[in-house]
Amino acid sequence: MTEASNTTFGVALALYLVAMVGYLHHFAYRRPTPLTLARVVAYLALASHTVSVVLRGVAAGRVPWGNMYEYASVVGLAVVALYLVVAERRVEARRLGGFVLGATVLIMAASTMVYVEPGPLIPALNSGWLRIHVLAAILASALFTLGFVFTLLYLIQERRERRVERAVAERPAPAMASVGSGLPHDLEVESDPEEGRATVTLGPEQGNGHGGMPEGPTRRGRLPGAAALDDLAAKAITFAFPIWTFAVIAGAIWAEQAWGRYWGWDPKEVWSFVTWVLFAGYLHARATQGWRGRRAAVLAVLGFAALAFNLTVVNLVVSGLHSYAGV
Amino acid sequence: MATGTFSRGMLSVWRSLRSMRTALILLLLLGLGSVVGSLVPQAPNSPARVAELFAERPLLARIYDALGFFDVYGSWWFTLLYVLLLISLAACLIPRTRGLIRGLGSRWQPARDLEALRHYASGSVEGSPEEAVGRARRALRRRGWGVRSGGETALAAEKGLAREVGSLAFHWAFFLLLLGVVYGKGFGFTGQATVIEGDVFTEAHASYDFPPREGRFFGERHQGFQVRVLDFEVAYREGGLPRDFVSRVEVVEEGEVIRADEIRVNDPLEHLGVKLYQSGYGWAPVVEVRHEGELLVSDPLVFVTDDPNDPVRPWRGAIKLPGISPQVGLELQLLPDAAAFVAGMPMLEADDPFLAYRAYRGDLRLTEAQSVFRLEKELLEEYESGGLALGETVELPGGLEVTFRDVRQYTQLLVKRDPGIGLMLATALLVLVGLVPALYSSRRRIWVRAVPEDGGTRLEIGGFALQRKAAFDEEFDRLVRDLVPRGRVRVP
Numbered sequence: 001m002t003e004a005s006n007t008t009f010g011v012a013l014a015l016y017l018v019a020m021v022g023y024l025h026h027f028a029y030r031r032p033t034p035l036t037l038a039r040v041v042a043y044l045a046l047a048s049h050t051v052s053v054v055l056r057g058v059a060a061g062r063v064p065w066g067n068m069y070e071y072a073s074v075v076g077l078a079v080v081a082l083y084l085v086v087a088e089r090r091v092e093a094r095r096l097g098g099f100v101l102g103a104t105v106l107i108m109a110a111s112t113m114v115y116v117e118p119g120p121l122i123p124a125l126n127s128g129w130l131r132i133h134v135l136a137a138i139l140a141s142a143l144f145t146l147g148f149v150f151t152l153l154y155l156i157q158e159r160r161e162r163r164v165e166r167a168v169a170e171r172p173a174p175a176m177a178s179v180g181s182g183l184p185h186d187l188e189v190e191s192d193p194e195e196g197r198a199t200v201t202l203g204p205e206q207g208n209g210h211g212g213m214p215e216g217p218t219r220r221g222r223l224p225g226a227a228a229l230d231d232l233a234a235k236a237i238t239f240a241f242p243i244w245t246f247a248v249i250a251g252a253i254w255a256e257q258a259w260g261r262y263w264g265w266d267p268k269e270v271w272s273f274v275t276w277v278l279f280a281g282y283l284h285a286r287a288t289q290g291w292r293g294r295r296a297a298v299l300a301v302l303g304f305a306a307l308a309f310n311l312t313v314v315n316l317v318v319s320g321l322h323s324y325a326g327v
Numbered sequence: 328m329a330t331g332t333f334s335r336g337m338l339s340v341w342r343s344l345r346s347m348r349t350a351l352i353l354l355l356l357l358g359l360g361s362v363v364g365s366l367v368p369q370a371p372n373s374p375a376r377v378a379e380l381f382a383e384r385p386l387l388a389r390i391y392d393a394l395g396f397f398d399v400y401g402s403w404w405f406t407l408l409y410v411l412l413l414i415s416l417a418a419c420l421i422p423r424t425r426g427l428i429r430g431l432g433s434r435w436q437p438a439r440d441l442e443a444l445r446h447y448a449s450g451s452v453e454g455s456p457e458e459a460v461g462r463a464r465r466a467l468r469r470r471g472w473g474v475r476s477g478g479e480t481a482l483a484a485e486k487g488l489a490r491e492v493g494s495l496a497f498h499w500a501f502f503l504l505l506l507g508v509v510y511g512k513g514f515g516f517t518g519q520a521t522v523i524e525g526d527v528f529t530e531a532h533a534s535y536d537f538p539p540r541e542g543r544f545f546g547e548r549h550q551g552f553q554v555r556v557l558d559f560e561v562a563y564r565e566g567g568l569p570r571d572f573v574s575r576v577e578v579v580e581e582g583e584v585i586r587a588d589e590i591r592v593n594d595p596l597e598h599l600g601v602k603l604y605q606s607g608y609g610w611a612p613v614v615e616v617r618h619e620g621e622l623l624v625s626d627p628l629v630f631v632t633d634d635p636n637d638p639v640r641p642w643r644g645a646i647k648l649p650g651i652s653p654q655v656g657l658e659l660q661l662l663p664d665a666a667a668f669v670a671g672m673p674m675l676e677a678d679d680p681f682l683a684y685r686a687y688r689g690d691l692r693l694t695e696a697q698s699v700f701r702l703e704k705e706l707l708e709e710y711e712s713g714g715l716a717l718g719e720t721v722e723l724p725g726g727l728e729v730t731f732r733d734v735r736q737y738t739q740l741l742v743k744r745d746p747g748i749g750l751m752l753a754t755a756l757l758v759l760v761g762l763v764p765a766l767y768s769s770r771r772r773i774w775v776r777a778v779p780e781d782g783g784t785r786l787e788i789g790g791f792a793l794q795r796k797a798a799f800d801e802e803f804d805r806l807v808r809d810l811v812p813r814g815r816v817r818v819p
Contacts (some may be wrong), residue, residue, distance in 0.1 A: 318365065
């Protein structure tokens with residue numbers, strides 16, 4: 001059973017890599033076939049991954065999220081599932097599958113470094129709250145991971161757009177026809193039917209920049225507009241925040257039952273509080289003039305950093321009551 | 328003059344406390360402070376590591392100490408941030424709540440200039456203006472809008488009030504949550520009790536292992552009931568991992584057994600608002616020591632282990648006999664299961680236990696603070712060592728007779744009273760309940776005005792959304808199609 005779980009895990013990881021390449025090809029060249037193939041492979045990988053997680057649960061005789069390896073594996077599963085099922089309903093998100101799967105592959109590869117054989121839990125973990133508290137934490141972590149990927153891409157795209165805006169502002173705007181030669185060589189301007197307005201973006205280094213734009217597909221390697229990326233990130237994080245809040249509250253209720261206090265500033269608690277505070281800051285910043293955009297995005301990145309720190313460093317290095325959840 | 332400056336200063340402090348941004352910054356600072364607490368060893372939890380830091384890096388340790396980093400959550404600055412956050416939150420929320428309540432009671436002013444709103448459309452409908460507005464009112468109510476009349480021929484409607492209500496509920500709940508922590512700590516206590524099987528623990532200040540941590544307003548309200556530990560048991564899985572820890576107890580009040588119960592991990596016992604949690608366990612051998620026939624020691628002795636997760640390790644304890652001359656100390660090690668120990672297996676049950684001893688004589692140095700589980704050996708010399716099986720007696724030089732009489736287990740209970748628990752649970756639920764509409768619903772308003780025209784009525788509709796503006800584009804279009812089935816005019 002354990003072996004089958006590990007095999008399907010490996011298959012899923014390999015297929016995620018293949019799908020990632022397909023998505024990246026689509027991102028670079030905007031051809032529809034690689035996208036279709038990538039999506040099919042991603043769904044197959046997801047199926048294999050699901051089988052792996054289920055078998056793991058059967059082998060251990062409990063929910064399959066009782067240690068760090070299992071936790072990370074299920075977070076990876078949730079990232080992909082949420083991306084494929086929820087995020088991809090937005091057309092512009094389909095260009096981003098390569099980045100999402102890249103994050104998943106990283107999470108899964110890292111999880112193999114803390115692999116342990118399936119086994120029973122220590123008494124303190126043996127509670128119905130394990131199902132609910134950890135599952136909520138997993139879901140929220142997966143959504144925060146999606147939000148993080150979108151936020152990073154947003155920051156890249158926002159910077160590009162600002163540079164272009166500056167470039168445009170410095171020169172008197174030329175007519176559309178001559179834009180190609182009027183801007184720095186790696187910039188392009190085009191109208192985007194998806195967003196219904198003209199956007200200015202940075203293209204990849206194309207040709208050698210001798211005069212006008214080279215022939216060929218002009219929409220290569222294009223990220224969706226910064227506004228769309230910001231919106232995607234905000235959707236993911238707004239979705240995650242109440243779930244994270246619930247996970248923290250469920251954890252507090254469980255801690256009261258198991259350890260006799262709902263909050264004890266245990267390192268795990270501290271960092272989940274910090275994560276909560278940073279994302280609360282993000283949500284407020286987005287509603288505040290002068291803070292939305294880049295500043296808010298920085299808070300989201302910090303929030304994700306706190307989340308990742310909590311899963312890795314706090315589990316493996318800092319000692320606390322959650323230490324047994326380590327490996 | 329000075330008071331003027333002072334009050335102006337206070338006023339500006341108050342003003343900045345009233346801004347949500349200040350509350351957020353205070354919250355972020357609180358988070359930052361707690362990060363310090365998670366990275367620097369905390370004296371209340373791990374005094375040994377604090378002492379280590381003082382020994383290894385005295386300068387850094389002194390700086391940390393001066394900044395309160397060794398007890399962040401009890402430091403003056405953490406408390407200050409906490410209090411300021413509470414004040415700031417209240418200062419933000421009171422005006423917002425007042426605004427909401429006032430808004431609920433008042434009639435809305437129909438907007439004067441509908442065309443200036445973000446969304447505007449107009450079109451012709453049948454019937455008189457009054458009829459048209461009546462139809463519009465019914466249609467809007469059907470769609471869940473809160474409608475208010477602005478006379479016979481105009482109305483205003485709002486949807487998504489849940490956002491503001493939810494947001495306020497969330498923020499007030501968070502405020503009460505922060506307050507509940509203080510309340511529970513202030514009126515509660517936490518203590519630890521080590522009780523050997525067969526013994527009775529009384530819920531009173533003096534019977535805890537260390538003085539219990541009592542809240543400032545706790546008073547002396549210990550309940551005085553008694554808990555008799557009948558039996559402690561660890562259930563193991565195959566392979567020696569513990570599956571469950573159970574203390575079987577009786578609650579005794581004024582000599583009468585009130586109830587019998589079990590205390591397990593994840594399943595505490597609650598009595599008179601006091602909760603008892605299973606938090607530890609260990610072995611307690613019964614050793615009798617006689618000196619020239621006189622019984623000096625006969626109670627069970629609590630033994631400890633250096634690593635509770637290592638079931639192969641012997642348990643250790645000490646007996647100190649300051650009353651004889653020269654003073655004698657016995658350093659003891661208990662193997663609950665000698666055969667398992669020899670085989671390198673975990674010692675799970677008391678099965679053929681073995682007690683190893685080393686006898687020392689000299690000066691125990693009892694005038695200095697020391698652990699009851701250890702001897703201070705500087706002025707002691709070892710003069711005898713050996714081991715005892717259960718029931719065996721050994722005679723040591725100097726007229727000492729040591730008998731290994733029995734092995735029992737002890738249970739360690741965390742005893743706690745927190746009267747804030749109910750409040751905490753309620754506010755935590757309110758946090759969640761408020762959060763969902765606060766994040767997912769959006770406030771939007773529309774105004775409808777009917778103007779008579781040839782053969783019918785011209786309906787003008789304007790509106791805007793405060794959040795999710797893109798989604799409102801579609802909703803507004805659908806609404807207009809509903810209210811004005813034909814002849815729509817859109818003004819961009």
